[in-house]
Each structure stands twice: as C-alpha cells, then as structure tokens.
Amino acid sequence: MRIIVPMAGRGSRLRPHTLTVPKPLIPIAGKPIVHRLVEDIAGVINQEIEEIAFIIHKDFGKQVETDLIAIAEKLGAKGSIYYQEQPLGTAHAIMSAKESMQGPIVVAYADTLFRADFTLDTTADSVIWVKQVDDPSAFGVVQLNDKNEIVDFVEKPKEFVSDLAIIGIYYFKSGETLRDELQYLLDNNVMKGGEYQLTDGLENMKQKGMKFVPGKVDEWMDCGNKNVTVETNTRMLGFLHVDGENMVHASAVIENSEIIQPCFIGEGVVLKNAKVGPDVSLGKGTRVEDSTIKNSLVQNNSVIKNAVLDNAMIGSNAVFNGKFTSISIGDYSVLE
Incomplete structure (x- = not known):
C-alpha cells in the first residue's frame, strides 16, 4: 500500500x-x-x-x-x-x-x-x-x-x-x-x-x-483557518484524553500552576503561576508565566506572560505579553 x-x-x-x-x-x-x-x-x-x-x-x-x-x-x-x-x-x-x-x-x-x-x-x-x-x-x-x-x-x-x-x-x-x-x-x-x-x-x-x-x-x-484549527485542536485533545493518552511530558516544569485536562504539555515546557486548560496545546520549550490560557494552540519555544487567552493561536518562537484574549500571531512575532 x-x-x-x-x-x-x-x-x-x-x-x-x-x-x-x-x-x-x-x-x-x-x-x-x-x-x-x-x-x-x-x-x-x-x-x-x-x-x-x-x-x-x-x-x-x-x-x-x-x-x-x-x-x-x-x-x-x-x-x-x-x-x-x-x-x-x-x-x-x-x-x-x-x-x-x-x-x-x-x-x-x-x-x-x-x-x-x-x-x-x-x-x-x-x-x-x-x-x-x-x-x-x-x-x-x-x-x-x-x-x-x-x-x-x-x-x-x-x-x-x-x-x-x-x-x-x-x-x-x-x-x-x-x-x-x-x-x-x-x-x-x-x-x-x-x-x-x-x-x-x-x-x-x-x-x-x-x-x-x-x-x-x-x-x-x-x-x-485559525478558529477551526483551534477547534480541531480542542476536539483532538478530547479524543486523546478519552483514549487515555498521557499528554504531559515528564520534563515539563510546573511551579505554582494548575493544568485542567485535556491538555498537551510538550517537552521542556515551563509553567509558573499559570492556569492552563482545558483544551490547550503548548509546544516544546514554551514558557508561560502569570497567565491563564484555555481553548488555545501554542507552538514551540514561545513565551507568554501576563496573559488571559481564549481561542488563541500562537506560532513558534513568539513573545506575547499583554491583555488581548483571542489572538492569532505567527512565528517569531513579538507583542509586548
């Protein structure tokens, strides 16, 4: 085949x-x-x-x-x-x-x-x-x-x-x-x-x-598009959670933070004073501080601070520090 x-x-x-x-x-x-x-x-x-x-x-x-x-x-x-x-x-x-x-x-x-x-x-x-x-x-x-x-x-x-x-x-x-x-x-x-x-x-x-x-x-x-991609991420997380798949990498650092399943937390992710989930994917190396994120898709090696995010999509190597909620920013973008 x-x-x-x-x-x-x-x-x-x-x-x-x-x-x-x-x-x-x-x-x-x-x-x-x-x-x-x-x-x-x-x-x-x-x-x-x-x-x-x-x-x-x-x-x-x-x-x-x-x-x-x-x-x-x-x-x-x-x-x-x-x-x-x-x-x-x-x-x-x-x-x-x-x-x-x-x-x-x-x-x-x-x-x-x-x-x-x-x-x-x-x-x-x-x-x-x-x-x-x-x-x-x-x-x-x-x-x-x-x-x-x-x-x-x-x-x-x-x-x-x-x-x-x-x-x-x-x-x-x-x-x-x-x-x-x-x-x-x-x-x-x-x-x-x-x-x-x-x-x-x-x-x-x-x-x-x-x-x-x-x-x-x-x-x-x-x-x-962005909205249906975030929705697809949400639905896929739900399927994987029901299947019993472990979606939190063992190397993730979780300090004074809460993860509400289903979520995918990639390799080397750092959470500090954060509330993440439900329905969130965080790619490897991403750092989240002093933030609340739900129903969102974040790629690799990005930094998110002081944020309240819902229905957001953030690319790789991006920096977001702000109060906007439903955002869509690509790779290597900086918004602070």
Missing part, C-alpha cells in the same frame, strides 16, 4: 501561521496535521505501508522535506518528495507523483483530520471517505444506490441529492488505473475552471463499470 499526499498549497486562510510553516506541518495536540492524518489512515487500512509520497512546492525548503521523510519513516515506510510547480487542480497535483501510483494507493489531502471505525473494502475499485453533513450544498457529495455503491458525484448541489460529503481521502485498488485516467485528462486538456479535476477521472472510471463504495467517518475535522 502507498499513500499519496498532495500538500503543495501554502494555506492562505491560516496566515500568518503558514507564512513560515506549510499548513500540514502545523502541530495539532503536539503532532503535525499530516503526521496524524497518515497515522489515522494506517489504522483504517490495516495494511503495511510501503511508501508515503508527499507532493509539495519547491519553496517549502529542505527542512520541510526532511521532516516529511521522518514522518514516513516513523510509520515504517519510505518517504518520497515530489513537486507541483503550478496550482492546476486536484488531478494535476496527484499526477505530480505518478511514479508512485503503483498497486493499491490512498490519496489524502493534508488539510483534514478524521476519526473512523470501518473496515476498508479492498474488493472495491475505490473507496471514498465521506461524512454526513447538515449543509451538503457547501460540499462535493456522493449519491448511493440500494447496494451502498456510489452512483454519482455532485459538486455543491443546489437541490438535495445526498448529505454524504467527500472529505478528500480516497482508496484505489489500482494506482495504475487512476494514473491512466488522470493522464487522459492532462493529455486531452480536460479542464473545469482552468484546472484538472480528480472528479472527472472518477466519473470516467465509474462510466467504465468500476465499483465505488463509501467509507463513512465518525468525525471530520478541518484546519482551514
């Missing part, structure tokens, strides 16, 4: 945090989004992962590439790096890694997290991860027949056809078949809105009689 992860976009809606770090590498509950994503996929497919191919932009830099390779290796897989030079759509992004489209593959877009408990149907030609939503008009949805097979893909339906939204994770029994279908789109310049779309390839496969089935997830968590 191989996993293909298109992640060349910078994540403009999550600025300033994505000015220095690609969105999929922003930690949620102490672990990068893309790391949690591939771990969760590994749990669902329950197969050995041979390779994880990451599709990035060259501007991301060598350190990002090193970090991604390390994520793959932690799962016992080979890590591969491919580049997408132009944002020409979902099909174009996937085809940037066409050399790795061999055998069974999972394609997963690295801006979402999920929780699921279903068995992957490896007899199907494709499994499309979906989540029931209240407002399907905002999503691409799938329509099912009485055999629980996908018979149609509808993008942002104006009239109700289904409430099963496509979350951006797909299994294909044959990576070669998908590659051939997407290559047809590129070779024949089949575009919509100036982009090559994966759904056009899926439609062609369906018309040829290939079997598509849904994989229904229990939770679907977005990381599109």
Whole structure:
C-alpha cells in the first residue's frame, strides 16, 4: 500500500501561521496535521505501508522535506518528495507523483483530520471517505444506490441529492488505473475552471463499470483557518484524553500552576503561576508565566506572560505579553 499526499498549497486562510510553516506541518495536540492524518489512515487500512509520497512546492525548503521523510519513516515506510510547480487542480497535483501510483494507493489531502471505525473494502475499485453533513450544498457529495455503491458525484448541489460529503481521502485498488485516467485528462486538456479535476477521472472510471463504495467517518475535522484549527485542536485533545493518552511530558516544569485536562504539555515546557486548560496545546520549550490560557494552540519555544487567552493561536518562537484574549500571531512575532 502507498499513500499519496498532495500538500503543495501554502494555506492562505491560516496566515500568518503558514507564512513560515506549510499548513500540514502545523502541530495539532503536539503532532503535525499530516503526521496524524497518515497515522489515522494506517489504522483504517490495516495494511503495511510501503511508501508515503508527499507532493509539495519547491519553496517549502529542505527542512520541510526532511521532516516529511521522518514522518514516513516513523510509520515504517519510505518517504518520497515530489513537486507541483503550478496550482492546476486536484488531478494535476496527484499526477505530480505518478511514479508512485503503483498497486493499491490512498490519496489524502493534508488539510483534514478524521476519526473512523470501518473496515476498508479492498474488493472495491475505490473507496471514498465521506461524512454526513447538515449543509451538503457547501460540499462535493456522493449519491448511493440500494447496494451502498456510489452512483454519482455532485459538486455543491443546489437541490438535495445526498448529505454524504467527500472529505478528500480516497482508496484505489489500482494506482495504475487512476494514473491512466488522470493522464487522459492532462493529455486531452480536460479542464473545469482552468484546472484538472480528480472528479472527472472518477466519473470516467465509474462510466467504465468500476465499483465505488463509501467509507463513512465518525468525525471530520478541518484546519482551514485559525478558529477551526483551534477547534480541531480542542476536539483532538478530547479524543486523546478519552483514549487515555498521557499528554504531559515528564520534563515539563510546573511551579505554582494548575493544568485542567485535556491538555498537551510538550517537552521542556515551563509553567509558573499559570492556569492552563482545558483544551490547550503548548509546544516544546514554551514558557508561560502569570497567565491563564484555555481553548488555545501554542507552538514551540514561545513565551507568554501576563496573559488571559481564549481561542488563541500562537506560532513558534513568539513573545506575547499583554491583555488581548483571542489572538492569532505567527512565528517569531513579538507583542509586548
């Protein structure tokens, strides 16, 4: 099994945090989004992962590439790096890694997290991860027949056809078949809105009689902007707490401070005269003094003093000393 992860976009809606770090590498509950994503996929497919191919932009830099390779290796897989030079759509992004489209593959877009408990149907030609939503008009949805097979893909339906939204994770029994279908789109310049779309390839496969089935997830968590990223951090902390995971590193220094679970307290964190939690992640090396923090996400090696924070997101190596509450400041920012 191989996993293909298109992640060349910078994540403009999550600025300033994505000015220095690609969105999929922003930690949620102490672990990068893309790391949690591939771990969760590994749990669902329950197969050995041979390779994880990451599709990035060259501007991301060598350190990002090193970090991604390390994520793959932690799962016992080979890590591969491919580049997408132009944002020409979902099909174009996937085809940037066409050399790795061999055998069974999972394609997963690295801006979402999920929780699921279903068995992957490896007899199907494709499994499309979906989540029931209240407002399907905002999503691409799938329509099912009485055999629980996908018979149609509808993008942002104006009239109700289904409430099963496509979350951006797909299994294909044959990576070669998908590659051939997407290559047809590129070779024949089949575009919509100036982009090559994966759904056009899926439609062609369906018309040829290939079997598509849904994989229904229990939770679907977005990381599109600051508010929903903080919310996703909160939900992930809750899941990990219920699972019994210890989220306070043994090296943390806690002086005259209170931690209200669930919280992630990273390596070398220092708390002095602080009240932290619930629903707070503090990255390694961060220092919090004379402050109260809840429902917030703070990255590595930052300093927070004299603060009362709620629904806040702070990057790495930042300094915050003040009375603002719901803030969003990026890496290396100073506000005091």
